[in-house]
Amino acid sequence: xxxxxxxxxRRIATEATVAGLLxxxxxxxxxxxxxxxxxxxxxxxxxxTALRDGDEIEIVQFVGGG
Amino acid sequence: xxxxPQDEGFTVAGRRFTSRLIVxxxxxxxxxxxxxxxxxAGAEIVTVAVxxxxxxxxxxxxxxxxxxxxxxxxxPNTAGCYTGEDAVRTLRLAREAGDWNLVKLEVLxxxxxxxxxxxxxxxxxxxxxxxxxxxxxxxxxxxxMARRLEEAGACAIMPLGAPIGSGLGIQNRVxxxxxxxxxxxxxxxxAGVGTASDAAIAMExxxxxVLMNTAIAEAKDPVLMASAMKHAVIAGRQxxxxxxxxxxxxxxxxxxxxxLI
Numbered sequence: 001x002x003x004x005x006x007x008x009x010r011r012i013a014t015e016a017t018v019a020g021l022l023x024x025x026x027x028x029x030x031x032x033x034x035x036x037x038x039x040x041x042x043x044x045x046x047x048x049t050a051l052r053d054g055d056e057i058e059i060v061q062f063v064g065g066g
Numbered sequence: 067x068x069x070x071p072q073d074e075g076f077t078v079a080g081r082r083f084t085s086r087l088i089v090x091x092x093x094x095x096x097x098x099x100x101x102x103x104x105x106x107a108g109a110e111i112v113t114v115a116v117x118x119x120x121x122x123x124x125x126x127x128x129x130x131x132x133x134x135x136x137x138x139x140x141x142p143n144t145a146g147c148y149t150g151e152d153a154v155r156t157l158r159l160a161r162e163a164g165d166w167n168l169v170k171l172e173v174l175x176x177x178x179x180x181x182x183x184x185x186x187x188x189x190x191x192x193x194x195x196x197x198x199x200x201x202x203x204x205x206x207x208x209x210x211m212a213r214r215l216e217e218a219g220a221c222a223i224m225p226l227g228a229p230i231g232s233g234l235g236i237q238n239r240v241x242x243x244x245x246x247x248x249x250x251x252x253x254x255x256x257a258g259v260g261t262a263s264d265a266a267i268a269m270e271x272x273x274x275x276v277l278m279n280t281a282i283a284e285a286k287d288p289v290l291m292a293s294a295m296k297h298a299v300i301a302g303r304q305x306x307x308x309x310x311x312x313x314x315x316x317x318x319x320x321x322x323x324x325x326l327i
Contacts, residue, residue, distance in 0.1 A: 006118040025124045032119055033163035038155070040162050058118065060159050062129050064100065065115025065145050066090030066230065066257075066279030 001053035012051065019046040021057070032061050073303060076252050076274040079168055079200035079221040081139075085110045086269070087299045088141065088254065090279025094288065097132035103282050104133060106292035112138045113170055113277065115145050116160045135164060141202065143170040148183070150190030157199060169194070170224070170256075172204035180230040184211045188218060195219035204256050207241040213248060222251055224277060227268060228258025231280045235264040239271055246272040262291075262298035269302025270310070 002011055005021070012021065018041055022029055034041045035058040041049050051057070075084035088111040094100035104112055112133060120126055142160030144153035150173060157169045173190050175183040184206055194201045195218065202222035203215050212223045225245055228234035235258060236242060246253045252274035259265050259278045268276045276299055285291035 006121055008121070025119075025121055027119060027124050031128055031130055031163070033116075033159040035155075035159060040158055042162065058159070059121070060116050060163065061119050062114040062135075062140060062142065062160070062163060063117045064091035064094060064097075064129055065143050066092045066113055066277075 001051075003051055003053070003055040003057060005057045006059055016051045017047060018049040018051065018057075021051065022046065022059075025059075027059065032059055034059055070304070073300070078202065078252050081168065083110045083139075083275075085296075086275040086303060087265070087296055088113065088275060088277040089282060089292065089295075090277070091129060091133055092279050093283035097127060097129060099288060100129075100283075101132045103288045103292040104138060106289045106296065107282065108296045110139055111141050113141045113143050113279065114160075115143055116156050116163070139168070140164050140166070141168060141170050143204075144172050144190075146174070147172070147190075148174055148186075150186050150193055153190040154193045154197070157194060158197070161199070167198060168200045168202070168221075170202045170204060182206055182226070184208070188214060191215060191218050191220060202254070207238050207245065209241060209244040209248060212245045212253075216249060216251055220251060222254055222274075223249055224254045224256035226257040227255045227264065228260075230257045232258055233260030233264075233281055233284075234258055235260050236267050236271070239267065242268070242273065243271045259295075262294040265295050265298040266302035266305070269299055270306050272306055275299070 001014055002009055029043055037056050075082055085108045087107050087109050089104050089107045089109045090113045091100050144156045147153040153173050161167055173183050173187040175181050182205055191201055200221045202224055203220040204224045207225040215223055227236040254275045254277050255268035255273050256277040259281045265276045282288050282292045
């Protein structure tokens with residue numbers, strides 16, 4: 001199935017979860033935050049949040065700013 | 067010798083901070099330089115932005131690896147947001163990433179001036195307060211708007227001294243002073259400081275603290291400028307508390323006139 005991650009289309013396995021997606025990117029959950037279809041996904045729910053075809057995911061971090 | 071009283075700092079949303087200098091984390095040459103400048107500034111709070119992770123190279127170093135959230139209180143901002151909804155969305159993500167609710171709201175109007183859109187800022191503030199955030203608000207140096215923000219629940223009022231990144235210094239001292247006098251929450255000059263004397267002026271006007279980024283990051287020696295800013299803020303605070311002499315139009319001799327030969 002296809003999902004959109006940070007504005008780019010990606011093909012992923014049908015059984016994927018948010019936690020699995022982070023693992024694939026090698027991103028430590030501690031340092032980021034995730035939105036799925038404009039709703040915050042709490043860190044505690046990464047393992048249980050299944051991804052569906054067409055999901056729009058945003059993965060953000062803190063960067064330098066004023 | 068009389069002891070100089072220790073500065074007890076200022077309290078925002080129930081949190082006490084000893085340092086009255088908040089520094090940004092943008093525009094530095096490197097994370098290492100950024101971290102060194104924040105240390106030299108003696109800052110306890112640093113502002114940060116929220117942006118997409120680079121997925122083409124997720125192994126890139128992250129800000130948090132160099133400027134640690136354990137060492138500094140992160141103050142997430144809404145830089146780049148032009149609507150209340152964008153700001154609220156950004157800060158909800160920040161709260162999830164950092165697990166705290168003290169934030170800096172800035173809703174901008176146009177890219178040329180980066181002047182705050184105060185109607186949209188007030189609307190966003192109301193949404194954020196309803197959602198449980200403690201909101202420090204970047205705003206115009208307008209005493210009426212500042213009062214509206216406080217009434218809407220802002221935990222700190224942060225008027226600009228001059229446009230973001232301009233380094234023009236405090237352009238309207240009268241308004242900054244009016245805002246300080248009427249406020250029941252901390253007032254911080256946020257934006258416009260160019261050099262140490264600007265920071266001192268903000269503090270001499272009675273501000274609780276100063277927030278700056280470019281003045282340090284774009285100095286030829288950012289770490290040295292960070293140290294200068296630290297001293298300027300301390301000097302300005304002490305001068306404010308000491309109470310300056312009255313201004314006179316003519317000279318008043320410092321040496322006695324009596325006993326002249």
